Amino acid sequence: MKKKRTAGTISWKEAYALNKRALCLWLRECPAPFLSAGLYSAITALGPYLTIYFSARLLDELAGAKGQGRMLRWVVLLLAAEAVVSLLRALSFRWKEAQSSTIYYRGEERLSRKILTMDFAAAEDTDTSDLLGRIQQRENWTGWGMGMVYVFFQSFLEEAFRMLGAGALTVSLFCLPVPREAGFLTFLNNPLCILGLTVITVGIAVLASYLGTLAQMRLLRHDESMKMGNRNYFFCMSLFREEKRALDMRIYRQDVFGTEKVRQTADIDGGFTSSMAKDAKGKMGVLYAFSAAVSKSLMWAVYLFVCLKALGGAFGLGSVTQYIGAITAFSGGLSGMLRVLGAMKVNSDTLKMTFAFLDIPNEMYQGSLTVEKRSDRKYEVEFRDVSFKYPHTDCYALKNISLKFRVGERLAVVGQNGSGKTTFIKLLCRLYDPTEGEILLNGINIRKYNYREYLSIFSVVFQDFQLLAMELGKNVAAGDRADRRWGLLVSDRNKRPGRMEGNGRETEGDYDREKAAECLEKAGLSQWLSARPGGLDTILYKDLDEKGVQISGGEAQKIAIARSLYRDAPFMILDEPTAALDPVAEYEIYTRLNEIVGDKTAVYISHRLSSCRFCDEIIVFHEGSIVQRGSHERLLAEGEGKYKELWNAQAQYYVREQKKRRQKGS
Numbered sequence: 030m031k032k033k034r035t036a037g038t039i040s041w042k043e044a045y046a047l048n049k050r051a052l053c054l055w056l057r058e059c060p061a062p063f064l065s066a067g068l069y070s071a072i073t074a075l076g077p078y079l080t081i082y083f084s085a086r087l088l089d090e091l092a093g094a095k096g097q098g099r100m101l102r103w104v105v106l107l108l109a110a111e112a113v114v115s116l117l118r119a120l121s122f123r124w125k126e127a128q129s130s131t132i133y134y135r136g137e138e139r140l141s142r143k144i145l146t147m148d149f150a151a152a153e154d155t156d157t158s159d160l161l162g163r164i165q166q167r168e169n170w171t172g173w174g175m176g177m178v179y180v181f182f183q184s185f186l187e188e189a190f191r192m193l194g195a196g197a198l199t200v201s202l203f204c205l206p207v208p209r210e211a212g213f214l215t216f217l218n219n220p221l222c223i224l225g226l227t228v229i230t231v232g233i234a235v236l237a238s239y240l241g242t243l244a245q246m247r248l249l250r251h252d253e254s255m256k257m258g259n260r261n262y263f264f265c266m267s268l269f270r271e272e273k274r275a276l277d278m279r280i281y282r283q284d285v286f287g288t289e290k291v292r293q294t295a296d297i298d299g300g301f302t303s304s305m306a307k308d309a310k311g312k313m314g315v316l317y318a319f320s321a322a323v324s325k326s327l328m329w330a331v332y333l334f335v336c337l338k339a340l341g342g343a344f345g346l347g348s349v350t351q352y353i354g355a356i357t358a359f360s361g362g363l364s365g366m367l368r369v370l371g372a373m374k375v376n377s378d379t380l381k382m383t384f385a386f387l388d389i390p391n392e393m394y395q396g397s398l399t400v401e402k403r404s405d406r407k408y409e410v411e412f413r414d415v416s417f418k419y420p421h422t423d424c425y426a427l428k429n430i431s432l433k434f435r436v437g438e439r440l441a442v443v444g445q446n447g448s449g450k451t452t453f454i455k456l457l458c459r460l461y462d463p464t465e466g467e468i469l470l471n472g473i474n475i476r477k478y479n480y481r482e483y484l485s486i487f488s489v490v491f492q493d494f495q496l497l498a499m500e501l502g503k504n505v506a507a508g509d510r511a512d513r514r515w516g517l518l519v520s521d522r523n524k525r526p527g528r529m530e531g532n533g534r535e536t537e538g539d540y541d542r543e544k545a546a547e548c549l550e551k552a553g554l555s556q557w558l559s560a561r562p563g564g565l566d567t568i569l570y571k572d573l574d575e576k577g578v579q580i581s582g583g584e585a586q587k588i589a590i591a592r593s594l595y596r597d598a599p600f601m602i603l604d605e606p607t608a609a610l611d612p613v614a615e616y617e618i619y620t621r622l623n624e625i626v627g628d629k630t631a632v633y634i635s636h637r638l639s640s641c642r643f644c645d646e647i648i649v650f651h652e653g654s655i656v657q658r659g660s661h662e663r664l665l666a667e668g669e670g671k672y673k674e675l676w677n678a679q680a681q682y683y684v685r686e687q688k689k690r691r692q693k694g695s
């Protein structure tokens with residue numbers, strides 16, 4: 030059985046290294062929240078000592094000489110110190126709060142950036158998604174992870190400053206001796222008494238924090254069950270809220286089952302019946318309670334020592350409040366600091382997972398050759414005896430593929446499900462490298478090119494394309510800004526010069542509106558667009574804006590086609606480009622495909638063989654190999670073959686459909 034990893038298996042040395050690395054990473058990426066937290070901690074922790082000090086002096090004066098001038102001075106100083114500290118604390122708090130709100134987003138951005146920049150093979154790997162799932166699970170459940178490093182940093186500094194201030198105010202307690210006249214109370218001057226008080230103070234702080242850490246470590250025991258609990262909770266809650274499920278939910282009362290499941294597994298409020306909820310009410314709760322109680326048990330020793338020294342005449346009444354306040358604060362600071370150290374160790378387990386994710390290496394070879402910018406679009410791609418196996422699999426998804434794309438040619442890729450069509454496109458876009466053989470661009474292995482540059486020669490409409498819930502125009506021009514940043518746009522036709530901001534960046538949303546409208550028109554959306562009062566600024570979907578328009582699958586697919594046209598790359602890849610279109614829209618697109626594609630080299634993947642007839646060449650995939658190739662007419666004339674088999678199967682289906690429709694009509 031696999032041994033479960035817990036914080037207990039991480040040594041202090043490793044925990045220190047992990048926390049140090051996390052802190053350095055934060056300080057490098059966004060230091061401002063840490064600076065503001067440091068300043069706020071210093072003011073919060075040290076500020077109260079000014080008050081303690083000045084009130085002690087005032088009390089001393091009241092209990093002693095009662096000089097009016099001196100009393101007034103202490104009062105003024107006390108009030109001034111209070112006012113200045115409050116003001117500084119309020120200001121630094123605002124700054125800290127504003128800065129700290131960025132921590133969550135920066136953390137999320139870091140994880141997303143990693144996913145986007147890692148090898149596609151690693152991003153698709155289930156181990157990667159499981160690891161990311163666990164990291165986010167921990168963040169959602171307990172807040173553990175990189176974000177916690179910020180919280181610990183702030184708490185650690187606060188406690189350290191608290192101890193520093195308290196220590197400074199306590200020094201004189203040990204220096205001021207009880208006078209001889211006090212008789213037996215002079216035993217308090219014995220260094221053993223001071224040692225005893227120190228041992229009790231430190232011992233109680235250590236014990237309180239140890240009990241607190243033990244309680245925290247128990248949380249990890251519930252990691253697995255809480256993972257399922259959290260999943261159940263979010264899964265059920267999102268089901269309850271989904272618009273498209275509202276009817277099912279009401280008719281079959283699926284919410285009853287879902288709520289029951291959540292109550293059994295989630296930890297909400299500890300009021301439920303999960304193992305975590307039981308522990309919170311049992312051992313874990315008791316440990317937390319003892320930790321809090323033990324830290325308070327220090328008070329008797331402090332009161333006894335300080336009051337006896339005052340009784341013996343070592344110092345005045347005012348100093349009693351000062352010393353008791355200072356020692357209690359010192360002990361609280363020490364146990365707080367130790368608790369933070371313990372929590373940092375517990376958090377190390379999540380940091381280890383986070384770094385395991387961030388350290389996933391990019392193993393694909395990164396070339397540096399630039400792709401030649403050619404206005405004649407003469408980019409020739411060749412597959413030379415390419416075979417491919419997906420990672421962790423034994424069988425070939427593609428076997429001995431050899432073919433050359435001729436410039437400006439329309440190539441159709443057909444075949445049954447699982448025959449390797451999508452894998453072929455993934456290799457073409459270098460999402461994976463071939464296991465055997467090579468792919469060449471203008472005679473050079475594509476591995477040698479700068480990957481971003483290589484990708485810029487392709488426009489792809491994927492079957493499961495994604496649009497964003499933002500303006501239509503920005504959706505169409507997506508990638509434009511990124512491409513320009515990389516200096517990659519092959520065609521710069523009609524481009525308006527970008528407005529530049531003071532910082533040298535182009536303003537958001539700056540794209541070629543005329544070209545975007547033209548592409549939408551080519552994709553068959555001119556009427557739809559003219560019916561939108563917002564035009565290109567129409568927001569898609571309602572996720573982020575209630576004024577957004579809900580678009581149909583067919584409209585979305587046309588927008589995706591317009592987006593690929595806007596990119597204006599020499600290669601256009603269309604993976605089932607009309608799957609979501611109604612027959613009229615499909616016919617419309619296909620009759621204008623030649624116009625849409627223009628002088629580009631195009632690759633179509635389609636199940637519908639009738640829609641591939643206009644292509645110059647059709648390639649038939651079967652079980653990962655090319656089994657036939659040629660024009661539609663030639664493939665049909667070849668006699669029995671995969672293409673004819675697929676064609677006949679589809680023809681029969683169409684004939685049956687037509688018959689049914691005719692019967693219904695009559």
Ligand code: ADP
Nearest residue numbers: 153419422426445446447448449450451452453
């Ligand atoms: P098609 O696009 O023709 O439907 P695919 O290229 O998607 O076919 O799949 C070809 C073969 O590769 C299938 O056997 C499929 O199960 C397998 N395959 C596809 N994607 C993966 C993956 N990420 N990991 C492992 N095997 C995969």
